[in-house]
Amino acid sequence: MPLVLYNSLSRQKEPFQPLEPGHVRMYVCGVTVYDECHIGHARSAIAFDVLYRYLQYRGFRVTYVRNFTDVDDKILQRAQKENVPWNELARRYMEAFHRDMDALGIRRPTLEPCATQHIPEMIQAIQALMDRGLAYAVDGNVYFSVSRFSDYGKLSGRDRDQMLAGARVEVDPHKQDPLDFALWKRSREGEPSWESPWGPGRPGWHIECSAMSQKYLGTTFDIHGGGLDLIFPHHENEIAQAEGATGKPFARFWVHNGPLTREGVKMSKSLGNVLSIQEALGRYHPEELRLFMLLGHYRKPLDFTDRGMAEVRSALDRLYTTLKRMDQLIQACPPTDESSEMEGPRVGPGRGVLEKVRAFPERFQQAMDDDLNTAQALGYLFDLNRVLNQWLDHSTFSSAEENIALLRRARRCYRLCGEVLGTPAADPEAFYRQKEERLLASLGLTREEIQRLIDRRSSARRRKDWEEADRIREDLHRRGIQLQDTPEGTLWKVRTDLNGV
């Protein structure tokens, strides 16, 4: 079964095969580095990170390019406002971007080219358009002539009349046609500029993506991605530039992720409801954010809510609680002989687990093959999680070698998700420790103090002084710690119903 992806160009799902067998070439529009990134960027980044990881899992070599727009009106404006050099501002937010992406567990693309490093390529591309009569220069500016490119509108599904009827087309006296867009902008005083056949200036926004993607991935490449809101005009213009200049198809598959709203409304600076990735990471574990994004389909609109995040927190905790339980059992047993053919119990309650474990990789792949249905893939994991707990709870469960062997095998299903989806990816001990660190710091509690209280409570319990024991438990609960009495002693963890991490 092939991987099927929804192609915005054809508006339907299509079986995906790269042009060169075994090698996928993919380009995703990155960010303009003029401000902190928000959770909308995170959604997009996570969606394409999963595509990148899954293609690799499917055995493809992937050349993944994601650009940085490091020269642009917004950067210039902001730099002026802050009175810092524009390239310094760009560098600052580039670093912030990497910091955020790394924190979210997003794998670095193969290449991350910057616009300013590719001015010659862009000039060359513009020249090609001039040569073909698809562009014209006016007063140091160069524009793309939309009316001379007959395929214009094929991605966004618009035609010329509709676009004009939209009426909100910018007025620029230099343009021959209001629909034309800038390929090269003449620099004003104090702005960065590069020499060009049309005079000193800087590139228009769209040209960098078609120039850089084609430089690194070829005239025609496999996947071009980005947010849904980039379809028009950005991606439409990229197609016009690229196909206009080469006469050949540009990207074969266009993949777009859906929009993210916050508490039902679009995030916008004027509303002041933009949640930066930094702020989000202050409140939620990176894997909570990831799981939240992946519990829905990447193309569907998604509403980021506190309530939704609280639900996901509980859900992720459920997985890690089971994982911890499994790991403890596995670690308590000597490593089994890898060559043993033993795969688990064929009778009793373990049989159901064996069946689910066996079926898991195929089911997972079948879900992911269907246009990255991460929600369904995770559904299978939660389903497995339940039968696993069921088995571990069963009175007949023992640490028999064959049981541990099955547990090891089940563990690999979680690892598969961790590898491809990025969650649950952590070692359970590390996961809880990480969550603890932050809460403990914010509450001024230390591990030692918690342990001291637990010890005090344990002796109270031995005395059957339930009042004292409950008092200590309630006190810790109020301070964010949840106790759990087990036959092996009292465990504690950070309460999952808390708002902060």
Place this chain on the structure above:
RNA sequence: GGCGGCAUAGCCAAGGGGUAAGGCAGCGGUCUGCAAAACCGCUAUUCCCCGGUUCGAAUCCGGGUGCCGCCUCCA
């Protein structure tokens, strides 16, 4: 106005012609000194409404209604 998308339990959400995954929340039970965790059971005869096709539709078609995105910088 144009283009596109979405409507599935209290909430989130997958599915998509053959009789409704999964998560969260709630209630009842098992376990526990009591809790917690986990497990079991219950919670959509029904998938926005109205028509049609079909042996059969939540799934297909037509028509409504509602919400959202894009058409200006935007992931």
